[in-house]
Amino acid sequence: MLNLDTPIEKLVGVGTKNLPRLKRLGLETVKDLLWHFPHRYEDYRRQVPAEEIREPGEIVSLRGEVVKIKTTSLWRRRSVTEAFIQDHSGVVRAVWFNQPYLENSLPLQTVVSLSGKTALDKHGLYLSNPHHEKLQADFVHTSRLVPIYPETEGLTSKYLRFLIKPLLHSFGTPSFASPSPKALEGHSKASEGKSEGQALFDSLPQYILEKYNFPPLAAAIKKIHFPDSPEEAEQARERMAFEELFLFQLRSIANRRQALQLKAPVIKFEPETVKQLVNSLPFELTDDQKVAAFEILKDLEKKYPMNRLLNGDVGSGKTIVALMAAYQTVRQQKQVAFMAPTEILAQQHFDSVKMLLSRIGNYELGIRVGLLTGSEAQCSELHDGHVIRKKLSKKTMQEKIAKGEVDLLIGTHAVIQKDVKFKNLALVVIDEQHRFGVEQRMKLLRNYESGIMNQESEKSIIHNSKFLIPHLLSMTATPIPRTLALTIYGDLDISLIKEKPKNRKKIVTKVVSKKDEIQAYRFLKQEIKAGRQVFVICPRIETQTIDNRLETMAKRKKEGELAIVYKQSTMSSLWAEVKAVTTEYEKLSQKVFPHLKIAMLHGKMKPKEKEKIMSAFKNGFYDILVSTSVVEVGVDIPNASVMLIENAERFGLAQLHQFRGRVGRAEHQSYCLLVNGGNSRSENTRLKALEKCDDGFQLAEEDLKLRGPGEFTGHKQSGLPDLAMASLTNLELIKKARLEAKLLLKEDPGLSNYPPLKKQLDQFQKIRHFE
Template sequence: MTDLHLIPVTNIKGIGKKADDLGALGIHSAGGLLDYFPFRYEDYHLKDLTQVKDGDKITVQGRIFSEPSLQMYGRTKSRLSCKVMIDRFLVTAVWFNRHFLKAQLKAGEDIVLTGKWDARRLQISVSESEFPGKGASRTGTLQPVYSVSGAITQNWMRKTIRQALVQYGQMIEEVLPRELVAKYSLMPRKQAVAVIHNPESLSEGEKARKRMVYEELFLFQLKLQAFRSLNRSKADGVAHDIDLPAVREFVRALPFQLTDSQKKVIAEILDDLKQPACMNRLLQGDVGAGKTIVAAVALYAVVKAGHQGALMVPTEILAEQHKRSLEKLFEPYGIQVGLLTGSLTERKRRDVLAALQIGLIDIVVGTHALIQEDVFFRQLGLVVTDEQHRFGVNQRSILRRKGMTPDVLTMTATPIPRTLAITAFGDLDVSTLRELPKGRKPIETYFVQHHLLDRILKFIRKEVRTGRQAYIICPLIEESDKLDVQNAIDLHAQLQNQYPDMKVGLLHGRLPAAEKDGIMRRFSENEVQVLVSTTVIEVGVDVPNATIMVIYDADRFGLSQLHQLRGRVGRGEHQSYCILIADPKSEVGKERMRAMTETNDGFEIARRDLELRGPGEFFGTKQSGLPEFRVADMAADFEILEEARDDAVELVARTDFWTAAEYLPLREYLQREQVLSSDLLD
């Protein structure tokens, strides 16, 4: 077996000094070049003008009808035009800044034009043109378009990949098992690589792409599933002795009934806690779906089994809020809850650290302060991280190493499409809360333009007079030279004049922690009726009396962020409202406003957000851990992703996968990827 990824790219004829430019694109070998697939095709098949739409890029053939006309603008800019008869249409062909073509355009000659069609003017803005029978022709072909940069041009890349296929195309070997190629009627790999670079038709190119998408997603999932399979056999966690009658009694004593969804998820978590292997579970649910109480039941079960629990959250406000709510829940059971944040005094911090180390604190709630080097536990059994995508993988693993490989429950209120969850978190089991607690009224969402602001301010006044409160969110803290959007400091000053009879608060990320906490406390106790804020209040703040969420320049926020902000209201018994103020100029901005007014379902919002923004931005690329796929698109190829995952799960569970000769290429792939010798994935 010859691994084409071990053959230097310089072995391909014609590469020469361009090897460094290819290296900048991540191409270092013959295999790497052959696997550098086009992201689209230029279609040079001739089109019928009666079948094309305004704005389409088209290729047409006709006869030059008139002598060309040239207009010069300064020394370099020009507009060259002539009439061309295409079928029965007399069309104007226009070339910009191609004055040198004038001598070639002769009346009566045939010409092939490629460019953008303007149906209203019967005009084509020509990007490329050629004369049939004179030199090499692209007419009637599909030309691959690659991502190129530097000194590498499309034509050079096309020519070089054709040369690589001539030299090494016959050495391309199949990596997928025969059964999977047959199951999905996939092209053999050798054929698919040749076709994807040079398809006869769009449908043939799509078949080749489908084959390579499946291969890419299958190999990725195989890596994850083999990792899970190998590490699950390691009994290196804590098998908690769960006191089920005590847990049932705790649940029965809650001042509300759990939803069926919560009961199901709690059963999954308790089952994990009993196993000797470490739990690694993602709990996702919409805003207000009751994730915190599920975490509380898990923490209670672990403490009753003789271990400590830790809850890590992204902000001090949220940490204090969780501490208060957990104390209220656990007080009757004698469970001690501690708080560890960066703003504790040195003396308080020392007391908390000592209490944790000797076991006087059963559950600690904290921010990043929990993962500092001098924090030790007596016996940490369960780590819960809230809004987990806000923490880097390294931060989570540091906390985890503070116990004897404790169980880990990660929670997010940003519902993740199943597609993304099984890709970004393939090493996690995923539990989902779909139901909202009974009695929750849907939040009414409206999209209005800036000129209706007076009506919104009157509506806020009316609600506040009935005892309610309002959030008003701005994208910026203070005025910017670069952006024409509302800022929190100016708006706060305006609203203080507008509402002299109300208390208007201001909250943003630059305020000292103590000041932020003080403002939030006054707002939660209704001493402040209107809170002007940046997105610092996006996560977890719980004020049931707040019923209005106004978001300025809403088109500047991502969909999932808008949904998170909306989730700050609607947490009590009163009807709540979300008002989006925007004058969106982009289609994406308009689509966000449309999605927000059409649905309250966080999973549907997340699906649309993934389509609009792509997976990299969904979590923030740096901390997402998302793989960079060459051909697969998680939003478009989610069905193939799920099939690939199911196939990988089934395959690694079979004994013959680890022994049969047929699967040797896949085992060698896992060996190269260091899956078979790696430590436990966090």
């Protein structure tokens, strides 16, 4: 008997040929198939008599009898199958290409249902490659709203419908195992329903289904796959999205409560210590920086671990705020770890921290700063009254860290290797936290006994009061819209820095049409002649097929048709990125600027190769760097004054704003040129918004509406399923899910009255930001 965990290879119709294709879509079990929802629907409900088909390009459905069918062989093993279908009003011609088997599967006198688009040739109007099925009570491929699924090469939506439809009958009856409102009041358990087929247990409490008029799980899944109307599909989608958001909110609230049970080192707030650092700075802090710093410093005083995200716009000065927390921590004889996503960024932080701390005589105070990356280890120490940078072996550095002889360790992934053990780690700062995977974040935060890393289980940490969990401060330059703050980052406290430093010049932004690109190149040459450097960014996606799909889907979404974004193959996207950068590099280096020094950067390069090129660019060896989004968040290149972005219409506003923030880091006037390679007026209007607005948070909210949440989170990093991701623009649904989660946990903190919900919650894929 089938169950949700049954492997798909056990299903009829799944052979060795299609199995790997299904797995490429992440479909390995029956549950995966049932939860593989359509991204849109073809509307074949309109039944048209044969005599009323008059225009090419129409999408129509009709039913009739096959009165003639013939297959003609063409060259190179190609064929055309032509059938004549008669209904009460006349005859229509249907044509299929390279499907000769249809002559046997649709013999004369077969009554069929056809759905498809009309076309015109020298013989007149016909249906081109229509979907077809024999007349039956419940249509799958024709005469209805037909689901179109996310596909992969060699796997069609028709095949997926063939697999999914029978499963809806097998799992078609709901089974309630959650209390009704009356049962809730009496704290009793609801009885399980019975069905002829396999039951789908509904994890949502029955009182929530009734309150919001949501269909039961089994009905919702059926209506998502084969709805009778768009409204029915939308209602089912909203119910499924609510469940995913509800589970996410429950997990988020539980995480916060769990954090209160953990113990952390107490870092006393010492205003005079902080003033010492602030008064030594060569600039004045903004009001936002002061507020954020105060929030963080007060969190460090608490007995449970801080879990705060410092969200600052590009160039808003996040690092100095983090340094204020680090400075106070190390002044109280505790250690700080500062993680950056790349070696060159870690080196940059190391240099800037040393410079800032040296202004207040930090070495006389005994503060020792270390750098640990995959390729080197350094430590700044005081010798004979002079600060020197001393290169160390990794083993020596590890020994110093374990003995507590490094107060502030800055590094990359090397910081989380098993051989790195701290003596008294009290604060972890992670720069651009979304660049690190869940497991990497876990490694740095877990398993401390008396401050020393060991290999105990995570569960033992939570229940053992001897463990001191370090405080966590994450930083990101990607402005987070409000709905994401309530969901994906719901278990974090968030500090915002929106203000820019007062002496920072505004970057001049200009949208440039493709025909005016020559003028843009002249301007680049002029800036380079003046001693400046230039970034040229290429879009990551180059392939025409993906572009067409996205354009079509955006159009359908605008027209009100249900759709969610295509998932793309990471590998194909990377190779497309390589092609785009290589093409642009060859054009600029060989044709446009043959006498200038130009380098290129893309995602297929090895990390060390990227680091080498970025370092050379920073040191002025190259005039132009042609790159992809790998420079979206990266090193400061003070001498770079121009950011030129090719085909800017392919990027989201938030990402374009991130690119723009790579320039304008010095006293020179800087520029951002957005080359619009499309012909759409709406795209040009969208890009024009960047000319007027330099508020990353405002642009992020707009981008969320236009392009969805993937721009900010990355699907895998977010931990959210498809429908919840697609619903992150629906603030009202998020508020409902959050409210119900709070009310339920207040009434039943352990979910003891809701075993199916508790089980579902335990299995739910989530962000595990605080481990």
